[in-house]
Amino acid sequence: MSCIRGTYVKLTTMFLIKDDFWQIKKTKERGYGVFARKEIKAGTIIGDYLGKVIKTAQYDLDRDKKGLFLMYFTDQASIYPNLKKPGIHLLNHSCTPNCWIYTYYLHTLFFALRKIIPGEELTISYLLSPKDESCNPCTHTCKCSSKFCTGTMHLSRDKYERWQKFQNNQKKKTKKPKAVFGKNLPKLASYPKIIPNNPIYAQISNN
Ligand SMILES: [Zn+2]
Numbered sequence: 001m002s003c004i005r006g007t008y009v010k011l012t013t014m015f016l017i018k019d020d021f022w023q024i025k026k027t028k029e030r031g032y033g034v035f036a037r038k039e040i041k042a043g044t045i046i047g048d049y050l051g052k053v054i055k056t057a058q059y060d061l062d063r064d065k066k067g068l069f070l071m072y073f074t075d076q077a078s079i080y081p082n083l084k085k086p087g088i089h090l091l092n093h094s095c096t097p098n099c100w101i102y103t104y105y106l107h108t109l110f111f112a113l114r115k116i117i118p119g120e121e122l123t124i125s126y127l128l129s130p131k132d133e134s135c136n137p138c139t140h141t142c143k144c145s146s147k148f149c150t151g152t153m154h155l156s157r158d159k160y161e162r163w164q165k166f167q168n169n170q171k172k173k174t175k176k177p178k179a180v181f182g183k184n185l186p187k188l189a190s191y192p193k194i195i196p197n198n199p200i201y202a203q204i205s206n207n
Pocket of ligand 1: 146152
């Protein structure tokens, strides 16, 4: 992130809401977070998860133990954001998030699940696969402080499978864009105006 005297410079970013709708602030326990400065209507697209298209197999997970910035793109490719710029990768995980993921031409869009009021932190579920031996010691403890916090960012097997099934159907609705390894994923020419809610989002999260 471009950080000048503690404030972030809003360069071209992944955000698709206007600059005066959001700000980056430090949270108590979870590093930086994204906060609403104005009311954001339900269904509003917050941003597109953009970054460099990299080969997932070649990504050095050991150097980035949490690996939380790596976004799935295709079975071979992932998106890695520019960590020097503010972006939607800074949304923290919550067990009762107010934003959700919508896959569109394989781009991962974040949208408002409900109305978000000024001052509220924008949160998303990281939808991590169920905890297994590969995640040991697990660094994905959740500190979202929601009433329904599960204490972990990992989903249960049941929820994870339901989400994968839904996602796979969702992906079939739009065509795959061409991914060029090593290049930045460009913004789409257009985005949906509003993302409709779906009961599955509440079923997967603890909303
Ligand atoms: Zn939690």
